[in-house]
Each structure stands twice: as C-alpha cells, then as structure tokens.
Amino acid sequence: QAALEHRNTYRFYNHDMNTKALERIGLENALRHAIDKNELIIHYQPKFQSCMNKVTGVEALIRWQHPERGMVPPMEFIPIAEENQLIIPIGEWVLRTACMQMKEWHDAGHRLSLSVNFSALQFRQLGVSDRVYEILSEIGLEPNCLTIEITESVAMKDVNYTVKTLNALQEKGVKVSIDDFGTGYSSLSYLKRLPISELKIDRSFVRDITTDQDDAAIVEMILVLGQTLKLNMVAEGVETPEQVEFLRDKGCLEMQGYLFSKPITAEEFQSKFLQF
C-alpha cells in the first residue's frame, strides 16, 4: 500500500502538478519557519503631510528575505499565510515589532503615528481588539498613535461584525483606516456607520489622475465623501509632482508614494527622516 501510494505521489508530482503549485508548497513550508529564522523584516513607508512636507507617520510593510529566493513580496506570501492561518502569528509579529520600533522613536522624541495592515483572518480573530490593546500595553505605546488598516472589502464583509470590532478598537483609542478605498463595494450607508478615522485612496485611481478624467472625477468624489464624513484622507502611490498638485488642490492632506519615499528599513528611515 505504502509503495503504491508512493508511486502515485510520484506520478502526481511529475505529471499533474505544475511548477507553480510545487513552488507554492515550497513557499508554504519555508514560511512556517520564517519567523524563527528571522527572515521576516518590516519596511516603513513614510506618510507625508502634503502642505508642510512633513512626515506624520509610517506604514509598516512586511518583507520576507528568503535565503534562496531573495525578497518575496507580501502579495505572494500573505495570501498563503492567510489560507494556512500562519497570518495570525505573522500578523502579531508585525504588530509587536512595529510597535516596539515606534516606542523607541517616541522615546527619542519623534511623535509619529504607526499604521499596520490587518488581513481578513486577523481582523476576524476572536478578541482581536483585546489582543491589540494587550500588545500596546505590554510595549507601553499609546493606543492613539496606532492605526489598523483593513481593506474596503474586508470591512464590508459582515458589517455588523466590523462595526462591533471597530467600536471596541475605538473604545481603546486605536484608530482604523480603510485601505485600497474605491476597489471594493462600499455601501455608503454602511460606510457612515463605521467608526473609522481615515480613508486611503487606492493607488489604481491615483496613478492616472492627471491624464484620465474618469479617475480624476473618482478621486475628487472620494475626497468630497471623506470630507463630508470628516475623515482623514490619504492618497496612496503618489509618484509625480503633478499628482501632488492635483491632490493638494482637491484638499487631500496626506500622501504616500515613491515620490516621497519607497518603503525602507527602520535604520534608513531614521537616518533619512529623523535626527537623533
């Protein structure tokens, strides 16, 4: 029986499994050990106040330095981690590590805000708001400088749960931002119910604002919506001065993008943007 199974397995791998699937299994196994092996790191992308040219905060973005594959982008391994639930320990590692880094910067006199991305499963983890608060207390970071980013589609799935969880986070002083806004299917009446403090306009709309009238109109509309709901508005993926000008004109106060800075290591961020 064992021999037969082995032979079947062998055949299966050889003929039926494409290289993509094999690669995925390889990645999945390697990811299981990535935390212990110190292969995960966080890059920080500054958030700029557009009118003052001042850094107001950073977004933590995970990176995986695989010994053979090099830098694996989060879009490749976050979905895998989400499927096999490794995202729970990985997400907690990101939150803890980024909060500890921010605590260090605060202690050195730099009052920046910190944004951390939460995946669907992380956000739906039982007692998530208590867990976040526990970590903050343990580290000694004030809750009001932490913003949790969830995507629009995560927020709009089971809105009752979302409202309950966001209320619990807000009660503890933690802010919530809706990431990649415009790509999901927000019901405006739901949006009004959500205790959020920020909308991040998705990069795909920002990209062509100066050349595509439709994108320009969509971004303007999102900004009006955000202003009406009294939300802090952030534009993602700003790459040109023309985009800055357009956004500034329409009242977008905060921006992120390669024009200002790519995501960089804590050391690089410190030497470029903070004076110790």
Ligand code: C2E
């Ligand atoms: P996101 O949260 O929307 O992050 C913005 C992404 O856009 C980042 O990609 C960033 O490097 C990239 N970006 C920023 N400015 C520009 C620009 O001007 N031009 C272009 N072309 N790209 C720009 P990254 O770091 O590869 O992350 C991709 C996504 O992976 C993130 O999208 C987020 O959804 C997810 N992610 C990253 N880190 C984490 C994490 O710690 N936990 C979870 N759950 N998800 C994460």
Ligand code: MG
């Ligand atoms: Mg984000």
Ligand code: MG
């Ligand atoms: Mg985003």
Ligand code: MG
């Ligand atoms: Mg985006």
